[in-house]
Amino acid sequence: MQKILDLISEEVKKAFEEAGYDAELGRVTLSNRPDLCEYQCNGAMAGAKKYHKAPLMIAQEVAEKLQESEVLSEVSAVAPGFLNMKVKEVFVRDYLRDMSNAEKFGFQTPESKKIIIDYGGPNVAKPLHVGHLRSGIIGESIKRICRYAGHEVIGDIHLGDWGLQMGLIITELQKRQPDLIYFDDSYEGEYPQEAPFTISELEEIYPTASAKSKEDEAYKADAMEATYKLQSGVRGYRALWDHIIAVSVADLKKNYANLNVEFDLWKGESDVHDIIPGMVEEMKKGGYAYESDGALVVDVKEETDTKEVPPCMILKSDGASLYNTTDLATIMDRMANFHPDEMIYLTDKRQDLYFEQVFRCARKTKLVNEDTELVHIGFGTMNGKDGKPFKTREGGVMRLENLIREINEEMIRKIQENAQTKGYEIDMEQAGETAKIVGLAAIKYGDLSNQASKDYIFDMDRFTSFEGDTGPYILYTIVRIKSILAKYEEQGGELTDTVIQEATNVSEKSLMLELAKYNTMMETACEEIAPHKICAYIYDLANAFNHFYHETKILTEEDGQKKAGWIALLALAKDVLETCIDLLGFSAPERM
Numbered sequence: 148m149q150k151i152l153d154l155i156s157e158e159v160k161k162a163f164e165e166a167g168y169d170a171e172l173g174r175v176t177l178s179n180r181p182d183l184c185e186y187q188c189n190g191a192m193a194g195a196k197k198y199h200k201a202p203l204m205i206a207q208e209v210a211e212k213l214q215e216s217e218v219l220s221e222v223s224a225v226a227p228g229f230l231n232m233k234v235k236e237v238f239v240r241d242y243l244r245d246m247s248n249a250e251k252f253g254f255q256t257p258e259s260k261k262i263i264i265d266y267g268g269p270n271v272a273k274p275l276h277v278g279h280l281r282s283g284i285i286g287e288s289i290k291r292i293c294r295y296a297g298h299e300v301i302g303d304i305h306l307g308d309w310g311l312q313m314g315l316i317i318t319e320l321q322k323r324q325p326d327l328i329y330f331d332d333s334y335e336g337e338y339p340q341e342a343p344f345t346i347s348e349l350e351e352i353y354p355t356a357s358a359k360s361k362e363d364e365a366y367k368a369d370a371m372e373a374t375y376k377l378q379s380g381v382r383g384y385r386a387l388w389d390h391i392i393a394v395s396v397a398d399l400k401k402n403y404a405n406l407n408v409e410f411d412l413w414k415g416e417s418d419v420h421d422i423i424p425g426m427v428e429e430m431k432k433g434g435y436a437y438e439s440d441g442a443l444v445v446d447v448k449e450e451t452d453t454k455e456v457p458p459c460m461i462l463k464s465d466g467a468s469l470y471n472t473t474d475l476a477t478i479m480d481r482m483a484n485f486h487p488d489e490m491i492y493l494t495d496k497r498q499d500l501y502f503e504q505v506f507r508c509a510r511k512t513k514l515v516n517e518d519t520e521l522v523h524i525g526f527g528t529m530n531g532k533d534g535k536p537f538k539t540r541e542g543g544v545m546r547l548e549n550l551i552r553e554i555n556e557e558m559i560r561k562i563q564e565n566a567q568t569k570g571y572e573i574d575m576e577q578a579g580e581t582a583k584i585v586g587l588a589a590i591k592y593g594d595l596s597n598q599a600s601k602d603y604i605f606d607m608d609r610f611t612s613f614e615g616d617t618g619p620y621i622l623y624t625i626v627r628i629k630s631i632l633a634k635y636e637e638q639g640g641e642l643t644d645t646v647i648q649e650a651t652n653v654s655e656k657s658l659m660l661e662l663a664k665y666n667t668m669m670e671t672a673c674e675e676i677a678p679h680k681i682c683a684y685i686y687d688l689a690n691a692f693n694h695f696y697h698e699t700k701i702l703t704e705e706d707g708q709k710k711a712g713w714i715a716l717l718a719l720a721k722d723v724l725e726t727c728i729d730l731l732g733f734s735a736p737e738r739m
């Protein structure tokens with residue numbers, strides 16, 4: 148379907164042309180004075196110079212041509228030369244009827260691409276903390292948006308599973324349980340199926356080991372040695388590593404499932420270990436990689452740089468690979484196995500320069516095709532109310548599980564409070580289930596409604612509120628619509644028999660015009676990979692609906708056709724809202 152702005156623009160362009168002016172001047176935008184009109188066109192101002200005529204005169208001539216329009220009901224030329232317009236009720240009605248019948252509400256999907264999204268990025272054996280939350284939440288939403296736009300999308304978690312942290316864990320295990328069979332170099336039999344630790348032990352082992360290595364040089368050397376032995380394939384170390392991965396991944400899966408975040412691939416840094424030597428060889432042979440202070444590097448600076456872009460390091464002076472190396476090898480691996488047109492990475496924006504180096508290096512060394520798009524979406528920090536990175540009350544790193552628990556508790560309180568003011572009983576078990584769904588919306592909407600690159604303040608009280616620009620408010624609106632639709636059916640109405648009618652008052656028309664913006668909004672959200680545009684839209688849409696709802700007695704309306712028209716309008720609003728929240732990665736409960 149064409150976007151409503153394009154349809155209106157066509158109408159106005161025609162009028163410009165009929166009045167003897169360039170049709171292109173007739174481009175229409177949303178009104179920035181909604182109190183005066185719904186749409187506006189500033190083309191007369193732009194045409195004034197070219198035609199040596201007062202803009203107001205041009206606007207008047209064009210307005211004259213639009214008097215008989217089937218699209219516009221009111222067109223006025225106002226000083227200094229604006230065209231202020233309102234659209235006909237019947238035109239909006241027809242547009243929404245088409246939207247209701249069209250697939251994806253008539254959203255025209257772009258040309259399909261194959262995209263790999265690299266998000267989540269948790270580190271094995273380290274608990275998930277709120278820092279990983281943003282990558283998971285934003286990545287999941289972007290994945291869904293890209294899929295909705297018709298792209299073929301593969302989501303890859305890209306586990307941090309190969310670095311020094313693995314050596315640290317193994318070292319600490321060896322100190323604690325030196326007799327473990329894994330440390331016996333002469334052992335040739337099968338290793339036990341059962342891991343010699345639980346997830347909670349693992350999560351305690353890592354920070355302990357990490358702290359020790361910072362104070363104790365010898366301990367650190369042991370950990371580096373262990374990392375080296377692991378990476379060079381020592382059997383017992385590999386077997387322990389397998390256990391660490393299995394225990395950790397099982398826990399991660401549980402956590403991500405609670406967040407409604409899913410990955411197609413559970414690959415990690417370790418998966419490209421074997422292809423690194425070949426890649427490095429190619430980089431040397433191609434003349435790209437050279438030695439500098441013992442390390443192997445590739446220059447990636449460009450003449451147009453305004454900031455210093457240091458060389459991309461491929462191997463450290465001891466020959467060990469680093470974060471860059473695995474990312475480059477992963478690019479190579481993805482190109483070979485999936486042939487993507489685009490790769491999108493979601494990490495903290497402090498990695499901006501890092502990805503700039505990696506992308507340039509991948510291009511220069513021809514790991515990717517010339518037209519392969521490499522995109523880094525760097526997001527800001529989630530801060531506490533004090534404006535500093537979010538911490539627990541005690542000042543420690545907030546674990547994701549605890550954050551979710553706190554939100555859920557707050558949500559249960561709000562649900563109880565709401566039931567009390569409305570004077571109805573709630574079933575506590577059901578309230579718990581609802582709190583989970585609404586709590587997730589509170590977290591995700593609170594995050595996604597900000598432009599990704601910006602820092603934001605995690606404000607528990609605001610995020611969980613049923614009022615204002617929040618997830619719970621959006622869900623509350625959906626639940627309200629669902630309840631009206633259900634009551635309509637209880638009264639004997641058939642939802643499938645309803646058809647959208649012409650608006651009969653201002654709030655109804657506003658709601659209709661808000662719905663009609665869907666295609667324009669979705670196109671921008673997809674092009675700009677911007678979930679926050681969807682949030683802004685559904686907030687406006689929810690407001691428009693609630694306005695209409697407070698001014699209209701829907702279920703007691705006597706005129707059957709009018710009532711059915713409203714019901715059809717509500718059904719469309721509900722479908723649009725539900726589609727949008729699904730793209731954001733959450734859903735609505737039946738009741739709240």
Ligand code: ARG
Pocket residue numbers: 265267268269270305306307474492493494
């Ligand atoms: N594991 C990394 C971290 O916790 C994030 C990985 C991001 N993805 C990537 N391809 N580098 O910082």
